[in-house]
Amino acid sequence: MRGIKRPATAYANPLFMSSPQARPLRIMSEYLEPLDRLEALKVRSTVLFLGSARIDPRDKTSPLTRYYWEAEELAYRIARWAIPRRPQGKNFVVCTGAGPGIMEAANRGAARAGGKTIGMNISLPHEQAPNRFVSPELSFIFHYFFMRKFWLISRARAVIAFPGGFGTLDEFFEMMTLVQTEKIARRDVVVILYGEDYWRRVLDLDALVRAGTIDARDTRSFRMFSDPKTAFDHLKTRLTPFLDGKKGTPLPSGLC
Numbered sequence: 063m064r065g066i067k068r069p070a071t072a073y074a075n076p077l078f079m080s081s082p083q084a085r086p087l088r089i090m091s092e093y094l095e096p097l098d099r100l101e102a103l104k105v106r107s108t109v110l111f112l113g114s115a116r117i118d119p120r121d122k123t124s125p126l127t128r129y130y131w132e133a134e135e136l137a138y139r140i141a142r143w144a145i146p147r148r149p150q151g152k153n154f155v156v157c158t159g160a161g162p163g164i165m166e167a168a169n170r171g172a173a174r175a176g177g178k179t180i181g182m183n184i185s186l187p188h189e190q191a192p193n194r195f196v197s198p199e200l201s202f203i204f205h206y207f208f209m210r211k212f213w214l215i216s217r218a219r220a221v222i223a224f225p226g227g228f229g230t231l232d233e234f235f236e237m238m239t240l241v242q243t244e245k246i247a248r249r250d251v252v253v254i255l256y257g258e259d260y261w262r263r264v265l266d267l268d269a270l271v272r273a274g275t276i277d278a279r280d281t282r283s284f285r286m287f288s289d290p291k292t293a294f295d296h297l298k299t300r301l302t303p304f305l306d307g308k309k310g311t312p313l314p315s316g317l318c
Contacts, residue, residue, distance in 0.1 A: 092209040104151030113164025113224030136290040137171030160192035164224045169195035220252040225260040252300040253284035
């Protein structure tokens with residue numbers, strides 16, 4: 063009948079879609095949309111860089127500034143090595159949380175090598191834009207921290223934690239928990255703490271061993287390095303077997 067406004071379909075109703083009742087749909091969309099895009103672009107595996115957003119490459123006074131440029135160099139080496147190794151898709155694509163600091167440095171290094179680079183941003187009250195080195199087609203924005211964490215980790219064959227604060231520690235310890243509980247097999251991921259002087263001051267994991275709250279074996283789930291070449295040589299040795307299609311799977315099995 064004329065004059066009667068047609069109602070919107072449920073999925074086109076912004077009031078409903080932003081309601082608590084529609085939360086499962088929003089969560090599902092943050093799983094399915096990245097999955098669809100990563101599959102379409104044939105991203106099989108990633109190398110995840112973690113680290114402080116507060117490290118400014120223009121700061122000549124901070125002792126942490128060097129880590130920006132070392133993250134840039136390490137990401138450059140990884141991307142330059144990985145780009146030709148695409149038997150069935152893109153392997154070991156550099157991935158970050160898309161922000162400034164160490165994240166920008168890693169995206170910058172991969173872009174310098176001519177590689178695609180992933181940025182997984184989070185919507186916050188004070189909006190932050192992805193850094194300019196993230197490939198536009200691999201730029202993601204999440205509302206839910208736990209969905210962002212899932213995608214940061216799920217295709218990671220290596221996780222490299224540069225000096226950082228609460229966020230870096232949270233993501234590093236979440237990875238360690240997944241490995242400790244065998245949700246991710248130790249053989250399926252390479253974990254590095256980069257910047258041994260920094261991490262030795264910040265973390266005393268031997269104290270946890272002495273207290274009996276973790277096993278000594280847990281401290282052997284990662285390695286520490288302090289220069290890009292040595293870290294890259296270790297990564298190359300550990301990651302190369304995944305390229306033959308016999309070791310590991312595109313997604314660590316515990317997260318499937």
